[in-house]
Amino acid sequence: MIIYLCTAEAKKMIKIIFISIIGVVCLAAARYSPVTVVNAHPSAIARCLADNLSPYGYILDLHETDIPGINKEFTVYYRNGAYIAGTFWIANSMTIASERIVGMNGVSKQAYPIFNKSLQQCATRLSIK
Numbered sequence: 001m002i003i004y005l006c007t008a009e010a011k012k013m014i015k016i017i018f019i020s021i022i023g024v025v026c027l028a029a030a031r032y033s034p035v036t037v038v039n040a041h042p043s044a045i046a047r048c049l050a051d052n053l054s055p056y057g058y059i060l061d062l063h064e065t066d067i068p069g070i071n072k073e074f075t076v077y078y079r080n081g082a083y084i085a086g087t088f089w090i091a092n093s094m095t096i097a098s099e100r101i102v103g104m105n106g107v108s109k110q111a112y113p114i115f116n117k118s119l120q121q122c123a124t125r126l127s128i129k
Helices: 002-032 042-056 112-128
Strands: 035-038 059-064 070-077 084-092 100-105
Touching: 035 112, 042 059, 042 070, 042 084, 042 100, 042 112, 084 112, 100 112
Parallel strands: none
Antiparallel strands: 035 100, 059 070, 070 084, 084 100
16 A cells, blocks of 8 residues: 555656656747747848848848748858858748748857847838838
C-alpha cells in the first residue's frame, strides 16, 4: 500500500514537472516568434521592413521560397554581413482575405527589439493605406 502511494505521488510530481517545462518552453517560443497580420502585398511588406531595418545597418537578402503558402522570406544579416540576425517570412492568409501573416524566426536577443518594432510599424503603416 505504501509503495503504491509513493508511486502515485511520484507520477503526479513527474506530470507537474513536465507540464511546467512545457509551459516555460512555450512562453519562450512565443516571446521570440511573434506573428503579425498585415493587409498589404508581400513586396510592399518586404520593402517596408527593409526600409525600417536599414537605418540600423542591417543587410537584407530577399528571396522567393518553395515552401507552400510562404510568399517571401528574407534573411537579415548583422552590419558586417558575417552573421545572421534573423529571418522574416511572409505567408498568405488562412482565409481568402488579402491580408498576409508576417513572422520572425531565429531572431537574436539583441536584434529582437528592433525587428519587432519594425514589424509593428510596418503593420500599422501598411494597414492604414
